[in-house]
Amino acid sequence: MTLPIMNRPLSLEGLQDVLSVIGQYAPAGTQAQPGIAFSNNQATGFFLQSDGSIGSVVNGALAFSMNGSGQISLSSTAATPSQITLENTNGASDRCAITFGSGSASWQIGKDQSANGGNDLYFYNSLTGNTPARWTQDEQLFINWQPTTVLTSNAYAKTGSPIVINNTPGQAAATVGTSIGLQVNTIVANVNGLADGTRSEFGTYYGMTIADPRETQADINLWGPDIHVFGKFTDDSTQREGVLIGSSVYLRPMAAGSNTKDSTHPGSYGMAICIAPPDAATLTEYGVASTKTSYPALAGLSIVGFSGTTSVTGGDQTGAGAAATFGLRIGGEASGGGSPYIGWDARSNFVTGAVISDFTTNGLLITNPLTAPSGTAQWGIYNEAPTYLSGVVNAQSAALGFYGATPVAQPTMWQVGSSGALSDCITAINRITSNLTSLGLFGAASS
Incomplete structure (x- = not known):
């Protein structure tokens, strides 16, 4: 900058005043030629933008601007910029x-x-x-969520959740496809167990619900996963959903021997429910003595419910409908395989449909029908296939088919030879008669 020739001496104080005025009223400039620049780089400096905001350029490129409302904008010409970098040089702290x-x-x-x-x-x-x-x-x-809402009525009302994911397929536009609210993929790579016999374990989801023993709780319910699934609201059965499943587990055993169990491989299961005491380390973690005992649950698996309007609160009320056609179903029929992952008409195949063991009182207890038999019979056990019953009562050595009745020696009750000879039919009828007589269910007519 060239200063004009002055016709009078200028004191240092006066020179400072002149320079302050020059600095205050610097030329507005442009991005290419900032009003305030540096002597060794005229393309780097500050300038006044057309909207009254302040802009800063570096080598002729806009890097920083601030408008009259105090809004700041940063720009970078780098392909992968870090536009703001904070660094703590304290040494001990990186805050x-x-x-x-x-x-x-x-x-x-x-x-x-x-x-x-x-x-x-x-x-x-x-x-x-x-x-x-x-x-x-x-x-x-x-x-870490610390809810502060305290309800004064209806403790079942919601107070919030630390994570809420709203997944609304089809809301913005009609859609076709599969949408998942939350997906977590656990992909196991190169891992090993230890020489002490413990294995590395992997899962997609692990949940822990525990009442803190160091605090006081009253009248609480505890849940593991709590899953609510609503079907489509319609009285038109043609508009029902394709499949409705409360919880779906798709297990694909891919290792030979997955269906066997031994001392080193506990086996594979579609769903396993284990009720057992906690380990000592878990109790200690929550301040509980490792000698604390656990107690039995009411049921390992409970399937309950009914259908109807909101006024129905019990399955024995007027207007109540069945909760399901089958309370428990093992295997499929030609009418459906029970899962969208196999064909709708696929049959299942099991070695044993159900096994009940390790019980102390009753292997199978059938009691308390919803209504007393009236007109239509109610069968505690209804079996369309031949039934084999055996066992012992207490310490008796003799096997019993039904309690209080000694079984007959013949292993078959009604099996006719393939030849269909008259003698075979007579033999089969005699065996049926003998068995029914021994069970007290059939006797010769008396005069």
Whole structure:
């Protein structure tokens, strides 16, 4: 810059005044020629943009601007820029953070929350004093939610959830396809067990629900996964859903011998329910003595319910319908395989349909029908196939087919030879008669 020739001496104080005026009223400039630039790089500096905002250029490219409302914009010509880099040079602490808001109602996002050189990433809410989300150095995500809502009636009402995912397929536009609210893929790579016999274990989902023994709870219900599935609201059966399943498990054993169990391989199961005491380490973790005992559950598997309107609260009420056609179904029929993963007319195949063992009182207890038999018979056991019954009562050595009746020696009750000879038919009839007589269900006519 060339200063004009002055016709009077200028003091240092006066020169400072002149320079301050020059700095205050610098030329507006352009992005190519900033109004305030540097002597060794005229393309780097500051200039006034046409809308009154301040812009900063680096080598002629806009890098920073701030408008009259205080909004800041950053730009970069790099392919993979880090437009803001925060670094703590304290040495012992790596705390770097950005705070949104001020005072007691602010949020902070930062690194190394404990200021001890850690590499965690955290979100902090100063209003609650809580850290709702935190990634550890090894990238574990912790969600910490501290609900404060206290209900005064209907404790079943919702108070919220730490994670809510709203998946609304077809809302924006009609859609065709499969949409999943949450998908987690656990892909097992190169892993091993240990020489002590323990195996590395992997799963897609693990849930723990526990009442903290260090706190006081009253009248609470505890759940593992709580799954609610609603079908389509329609009285038109042609508009019903293709398949409705409360919980679907698709197991695909791919290793030979998956159906066997031995001391080193516990077997494979479509669904397993295990009721057992906790390990000592878990009890100690929650401040419970390792000698604490566990107790029996009411049922290992409970299938209950009924259908009807909202006024129906019990299966024996007027208007109540059946909860299901089958309370428990094992195997398929030609009318359906029971899963969308196999053909609708596929039959199942089991070695044993059901096995009941390791019981102390009753292997199978059938009791308490919904209504007393009236007109149509109610069968405690209805079997369309031949039935073989045997066993012992208490310490008796003699086998019994039915309690209180000694079985006959013939192993077959009604089996006719393939020849269909008259003698075979007579033999079969005699065996049936003999068996029914021994069971007290049939006797010779008396005069």
